[in-house]
Every structure is written in C-alpha cells, then in structure tokens.
Amino acid sequence: LSTGKARAAGRxxxxxxxxxxxxxxxxxxxxxxxxxxxxxxxxxDTARLPYGTKSAQSVVRYSLQCAAALAxxxxxxxxxxxxxASACSLPALRERHPHLPVIGVIEPGAQAAVxxxxxxxxxxxxxxxxxxxxxxxAAIARLQPGAKVRALACSLFVALAEEGWTEGEIPEAIxxxxxxxxxxxxxxxxxxxxxxxxxxxxxxxxxxxVLPAATQIxxxxxxxxxxxxxxxxxxxxxxxxxxxxxxxxxxxRFARVGSxxxxxxLSAERVELVDLHQxx
Amino acid sequence: LSTGKARAAGRxxxxxxxxxxxxxxxxxxxxxxxxxxxxxxxxxDTARLPYGTKSAQSVVRYSLQCAAALAxxxxxxxxxxxxxASACSLPALRERHPHLPVIGVIEPGAQAAVxxxxxxxxxxxxxxxxxxxxxxxAAIARLQPGAKVRALACSLFVALAEEGWTEGEIPEAIxxxxxxxxxxxxxxxxxxxxxxxxxxxxxxxxxxxVLPAATQIxxxxxxxxxxxxxxxxxxxxxxxxxxxxxxxxxxxRFARVGSxxxxxxLSAERVELVDLHQxx
Numbered sequence: 130l131s132t133g134k135a136r137a138a139g140r141x142x143x144x145x146x147x148x149x150x151x152x153x154x155x156x157x158x159x160x161x162x163x164x165x166x167x168x169x170x171x172x173x174d175t176a177r178l179p180y181g182t183k184s185a186q187s188v189v190r191y192s193l194q195c196a197a198a199l200a201x202x203x204x205x206x207x208x209x210x211x212x213x214a215s216a217c218s219l220p221a222l223r224e225r226h227p228h229l230p231v232i233g234v235i236e237p238g239a240q241a242a243v244x245x246x247x248x249x250x251x252x253x254x255x256x257x258x259x260x261x262x263x264x265x266x267a268a269i270a271r272l273q274p275g276a277k278v279r280a281l282a283c284s285l286f287v288a289l290a291e292e293g294w295t296e297g298e299i300p301e302a303i304x305x306x307x308x309x310x311x312x313x314x315x316x317x318x319x320x321x322x323x324x325x326x327x328x329x330x331x332x333x334x335x336x337x338x339v340l341p342a343a344t345q346i347x348x349x350x351x352x353x354x355x356x357x358x359x360x361x362x363x364x365x366x367x368x369x370x371x372x373x374x375x376x377x378x379x380x381x382r383f384a385r386v387g388s389x390x391x392x393x394x395l396s397a398e399r400v401e402l403v404d405l406h407q408x409x
Numbered sequence: 410l411s412t413g414k415a416r417a418a419g420r421x422x423x424x425x426x427x428x429x430x431x432x433x434x435x436x437x438x439x440x441x442x443x444x445x446x447x448x449x450x451x452x453x454d455t456a457r458l459p460y461g462t463k464s465a466q467s468v469v470r471y472s473l474q475c476a477a478a479l480a481x482x483x484x485x486x487x488x489x490x491x492x493x494a495s496a497c498s499l500p501a502l503r504e505r506h507p508h509l510p511v512i513g514v515i516e517p518g519a520q521a522a523v524x525x526x527x528x529x530x531x532x533x534x535x536x537x538x539x540x541x542x543x544x545x546x547a548a549i550a551r552l553q554p555g556a557k558v559r560a561l562a563c564s565l566f567v568a569l570a571e572e573g574w575t576e577g578e579i580p581e582a583i584x585x586x587x588x589x590x591x592x593x594x595x596x597x598x599x600x601x602x603x604x605x606x607x608x609x610x611x612x613x614x615x616x617x618x619v620l621p622a623a624t625q626i627x628x629x630x631x632x633x634x635x636x637x638x639x640x641x642x643x644x645x646x647x648x649x650x651x652x653x654x655x656x657x658x659x660x661x662r663f664a665r666v667g668s669x670x671x672x673x674x675l676s677a678e679r680v681e682l683v684d685l686h687q688x689x
Contacts, residue, residue, distance in 0.1 A: 176467055177457060184658050187456055257662070288568035299582050306579065378464050382537070 141364040143168035143373070144357065145204030147195040150178035151383055152290070152327035153210030154390035156234065159354035160208070161370070164363060168370040170202050173387070174405065176378035179287070180213040181256030181326075188258070192218035193225055194405040198375070200226060206361055208353065209233040212255055212325050216264030230360055237356040238323050238349035239268035245345040246321040249276040252311045255325030257282040265325050279319060283307045283329070290328040291386050300335035308339055321345040331389060374400045421644040423448035423653070424637065425484030427475040430458035431663055432570070432607035433490030434670035436514065439634035440488070441650070444643060448650040450482050453667070454685065456658035459567070460493040461536030461606075468538070472498035473505055474685040478655070480506060486641055488633065489513040492535050492605050496544030510640055517636040518603050518629035519548035525625040526601035529556040532591045535605030537562040545605050559599060563587045563609070570608040571666050580615035588619050601625040611669060654680045 144164075146157050150173050157171050172195050174180075180188045192214045196207055207222065207229050209215045215233030222231045242251050253265040260282040269278050286307075289300050312318045322344055324330055330348050337346065364370065376383045380400035388395045424444075426437050430453050437451050452475050454460075460468045472494045476487055487502065487509050489495045495513030502511045522531050533545040540562040549558050566587075569580050592598045602624055604610055610628050617626065644650065656663040660680035668675045 176463060178462070182458070182659060182662060183456060187658050284572050285565070285568045285574070288565045292564050294565070294586075299579070299586065302579050302582065306574075378467050379462060382462060 140168065140366045141362075142203050142205035143170045143371075144206045144208060144361075145170050145172070145196075145199035145202065146208040146210050147172040147174065147192075147199060147214070148210040148327060149173070149180040149191075149213065150175050151387035151390050152287075154387050155327045155330050156208065156210035156350040156353055158390065158392050159350040160357060161372075163354045163358050164361075166364045166366045166368065166370050168364070168372070170199055170204060170373045170375065172199055172375040172403070173377070173383055175376045175383055176405075179256065180211055181258035181287075183213075183258065185217040185262065188213055189218045189221050191405075192222060196222050196226060198403055198405055200229065202373070204229070206230045206232065206357065208357060210327055210353070212259040212327065212349070213262070216259055216262040232353065232357055232360065234327070234349040234353045235264050235268050235325075237352035238325060238347055239265055239272055241347045241352040242269060242321050242323045243273045243276065245347055246276070246319075248320045249273055250317065250319040251276055251278050251321045251323065252319035253278060253280040253323040253325045254283045254286070254307070254311075254329065255280070256287060257284055259325050265323060279311050281307060281311055283326075286332055287326065287328045290331040290389070293389055295331050296334055300332055301338055304332065304335045305339045308336065312340060312344070315341070319344070321347060323347045324349060327390070375403045376400050377403060377405055420448065420646045421642075422483050422485035423450045423651075424486045424488060424641075425450050425452070425476075425479035425482065426488040426490050427452040427454065427472075427479060427494070428490040428607060429454050429460040429471075429493065431455070431667035431670050432567075434667050435607045435610050436488065436490035436630045436633055438670065438672050439630040440637060441652075443634045443638050444641075446644045446646045446648065446650050448644070448652070450479055450484060450653045450655065452479055452655040452683070453657070453663055455656045455663055456685075459536065460491055461538035461567070463493075463538065465497040465542065468493055469498045469501050471685075472502060476502050476506060478683055478685055480509065482653070484509070486510045486512065486637065488637055490607055490633070492539040492607065492629070493542070496539055496542040512633065512637055512640065514607070514629045514633045515544045515548050515605075517632035518605060518627055519545055519552055521627045521629075521632040522549060522601050522603045523553045523556065525627055526556070526599075528600045529553055530597065530599040531556055531558050531601045531603065532599040533558060533560040533603040533605045534563045534566070534587070534591075534609065535560070536567060537564055539605050545603060559591050561587060561591055563606075566612055567606065567608045570611040570669070573669055575611050576614055580612055581618055584612065584615040585619045588616065592620060592624070595621070599624070601627060603627045604629060607670070655683045656680050657683060657685055
C-alpha cells in the first residue's frame with residue numbers, strides 16, 4: 130500500500146493512535162507499557178475537541194481525516210483511542226483503509242466487562258456522546274444477551290481530569306452524585322463498571338472511593354492495549370520505540386494537559402501542528 | 410451593502426449574535442430583555458466548541474466564518490457573545506465588515522467593572538483561553554491604568570453550567586476552591602468580580618454564596634446588551650421580535666442545554682443547522 134521509508138533493521142512501521150484530544154494519551158501510555166519497543170504516532174484533534182458532543186456524521190468525517198493523516202505516515206495499525214470515534218467511525222475507517230488493522234476502544238472494554246462480571250449487571254460511564262450513542266450497551270448485549278447494562282454520561286469528569294482535580298472532596302462528591310445513580314440500590318447494583326472515556330482513569334481514586342469495595346473496574350485503555358498486542362507481530366527493535374506527537378491546535382496546552390494522561394512531562398516543542406483539512 | 414429582503418413596515422434588520430455554543434444565549438437573553446422588539450439571528454458554532462482552548466489564529470478564522478454566515482442574513486449589527494472571540498477577533502471582523510457595528514463582550518464588561526469598583530482591585534474569571542489571552546486585563550488597564558487586576562481560569566464552571574448543576578454543595582465547593590485563590594486574603598481582596606464567560610451567570614448563586622457580601626459582580630451579558638442599546642436606533646416594530654437560531658452541529662443538544670441559558674424552552678426543530686465551510 131505504501132512504499133514506506135527506509136527503516137532501521139528490525140524496526141516495524143509505527144502504530145498510529147488518534148483521539149479528539151489528549152485523553153487518548155492514557156491509551157498510548159497503556160500501549161507503551163505493554164509494547165515498549167514499538168514506534169508510535171499519536172494525533173490529537175485538539176482543534177475540534179470534544180467529539181463527545183458532536184453528531185455522528187461530523188465525528189465520522191473528522192475520524193477519516195485523522196486516519197488519513199496517520200496513514201500518510203506509513204502506520205501499520207490504527208488505534209482509535211477516542212470512545213466517541215470508536216462508537217461511530219470504525220466501519221467507515223475499515224472501508225477506507227481495508228488493509229490496515231483498525232482497533233477501537235469499545236469492543237475490548239465490552240469484552241473485559243463481560244469477562245469480569247459475575248452478575249452480568251454492568252455499568253458504563255462516558256461522555257454524553259458515547260452514552261447516547263449506545264455503542265458500549267450494544268457491544269455488551271451482543272457478547273452477553275442477558276446482561277443488564279446501565280449507562281450514564283459523566284460530563285464533569287472530563288473537566289475534572291483536564292483541570293487535574295483528581296483527588297479530594299470535590300471529585301469524590303461529583304463521583305458520588307453520578308455513581309449514586311447507578312449503584313445507589315444495593316440489591317440491584319452492578320458488579321462491574323466500565324470507564325468508557327479515556328479521561329476517566331485519571332479519576333480512578335475518587336471513583337473507587339465511592340463504589341462498593343467489590344466492584345470490578347474495567348479501564349478501556351488497558352484492555353485496548355491488550356487487544357493491540359494480541360493482533361500485531363511485535364517489533365524486534367530491542368530498544369525503546371520512538372514517539373511522534375501531532376495535534377491540530379494548541380501545542381502548549383496539549384503538552385501541559387497531555388503530560389497528565391501520558392504520565393510523562395511533555396514540552397510544547399515536541400508537538401507538531403498539522404492541518405487535517407489538507408490531508409483528507 | 411446588502412439589497413436586503415422586503416421587511417414589514419417599521420421592522421429593522423435583525424441583530425446578529427454568535428458564540429462558540431449555547432453560552433451566548435445568556436447574552437441574547439439580556440438583549441431581548443432590553444430590546445424586546447428587535448429581530449435576532451443567533452449562531453452557535455457547536456461543531457467547533459469550545460473556542461476557549463483553541464489558538465487565536467483558529468478562533469479568528471472561525472469568527473470570520475460565523476460573521477459571514479450572519480452577514481448573509483442581512484443583519485444590521487454583530488454581537489460577538491463569545492469572550493474568546495471578543496478577545497481576539499474584533500479587529501479582523503471590523504476589517505472584513507467595515508459598515509457593520511461589531512460589539513464584543515470584553516469592553517462593556519471592563520467598563521462596568523471600572524465603574525463599579527471603588528478600590529480598583531478587580532478580579533476577572535473566564536475560560537482558560539480568555540484569561541490567558543489577557544484581553545479583560547488589558548481593557549481594564551487601558552480604562553484605569555492604576556487598577557490591580559487578578560485573573561483566573563475557572564474551567565469547571567463551564568461544565569457545571571452545561572450539566573445544569575448550578576445549586577448546592579458541589580458548585581459551591583468548586584466556587585470556593587477557585588475564588589478562594591482570588592479573595593482569600595481579606596486585606597487585598599478585590600471589591601469587584603467580572604464574570605468573563607457567558608456560562609458563568611448560570612452559577613451566580615454559588616459564586617455569590619462564597620464571596621464577601623459587598624463584592625460587586627459584573628455580568629458581561631447585561632453590560633453588552635446595554636452597549637448594543639446605546640449604539641442602535643431601536644426597531645419601531647411595536648411587537649415582539651422574531652428569533653432565528655442557527656447551529657453548526659447537534660440541534661437536539663443545542664435546544665436542551667441552550668434552554669437553560671436563554672431561559673426559555675427550545676425545541677430542536679427550531680434550530681437550523683448550517684455549514685460554515687460553505688459560507689466563509
């Protein structure tokens with residue numbers, strides 16, 4: 130498909146990852162933990178974030194533009210780290226890039242939730258767009274038709290994670306208000322909670338603090354990284370992989386807020402700005 | 410400039426208002442309260458919200474596209490209801506539309522703050538983009554060079570207002586955490602607070618609850634409406650004006666969340682979707 134560029138011996142083409150912004154860096158962090166030798170190209174469509182409140186039609190268009198920009202960098206696998214894009218764009222991405230493995234975050238999260246739950250009462254939280262789109266609910270129902278799924282949009286969690294307010298009374302009070310709606314009735318409470326937004330692992334502390342102790346928490350970043358590993362022949366580089374960071378706007382903010390999600394301090398100089406209108 | 414369409418006797422061309430989303434409907438509500446006979450066209454660029462985290466270059470481009478779409482509807486005045494766009498786009502808008510009065514929300518808010526403050530210690534809160542851009546700080550300094558301005562981004566207020574969590578412990582705790590940074594030292598506390606984001610008037614209750622009782626609160630929606638009234642010859646319609654609502658994405662969400670800011674229940678059918686790429 131691509132002539133590719135000359136690569137160092139044993140070094141495979143990079144894994145491409147895109148998200149509407151910086152939240153997908155939590156998926157990238159999980160990928161690097163599992164597959165540290167791989168090269169990665171990460172694209173955050175910060176000019177158009179958030180996808181969660183936009184229509185499916187717009188999100189599909191944006192996703193195709195993100196994928197085109199990454200495909201132009203000769204990737205060998207495309208990870209859709211955005212829940213909203215995973216929910217509505219995978220068929221269009223696979224049609225446009227038939228030879229590229231395309232892995233979203235929904236299906237791995239749904240599989241892990243069904244595997245983790247004994248009662249098959251599963252709760253899913255995400256952005257408004259993810260929850261209203263119903264993709265997690267549908268994926269869980271396909272895997273386990275008898276499952277009882279309750280889903281809730283937790284919009285303030287995104288703002289909390291971006292603000293870095295991830296500990297203490299305020300995030301706990303917000304978590305209690307949201308999650309009390311799902312777990313308030315002990316007799317019918319879910320035994321498994323899916324974090325269906327890449328921002329939410331940052332709030333694991335307060336979420337854990339307000340849930341019944343036995344609740345299983347499924348973090349779709351980790352489950353997605355495992356799905357990528359299962360599908361790829363690993364690079365034989367034997368050395369830490371390289372990371373390229375692209376954004377469509379605001380390199381300084383990308384670096385500052387993104388550092389929280391990647392778990393590594395980024396400088397704005399490392400972030401290359403790209404214009405997706407030219408690459409689609 | 411425009412041939413215009415035939416209008417009912419005494420009915421002037423509409424006032425155009427744009428914002429990145431629904432928050433500017435609080436400015437529209439203030440305008441309708443002061444100038445109820447006018448016709449209005451409101452455009453929310455919901456496909457690209459929020460502007461507050463985007464670069465000035467992108468915001469200027471989006472603003473010009475919004476203004477072009479409204480100018481095509483034969484408006485007689487352009488109100489920039491978005492703080493971020495007001496901070497960086499007014500010169501470009503005035504250059505592109507030299508015969509159209511263009512009124513932003515920054516200057517009226519700054520004037521009202523300087524008039525309200527006796528100590529000339531003034532606090533400004535807004536989105537990250539507005540505060541980092543420094544437009545309120547600069548506008549106040551121009552009007553009152555000795556003023557001591559402290560400014561703080563309060564990103565969570567936007568999410569709270571959109572979620573409708575505008576009363577009770579959670580918004581008060583968040584307001585206390587943010588505003589404590591500005592008002593914590595009683596000897597140097599500001600006597601005036603500018604709400605430099607169209608979302609923030611929705612949180613007036615919790616903001617008021619955590620401030621010293623004598624603090625003057627300047628709501629830029631009301632001050633902007635007054636500036637528009639001062640500049641225009643009122644319509645002589647003698648009947649309530651008409652309101653057209655445009656959005657670039659998500660009519661259902663626009664109507665649902667926008668109802669909170671307009672103070673009137675909107676149905677999605679009232680919201681016309683427009684594509685700004687075609688009108689710029």
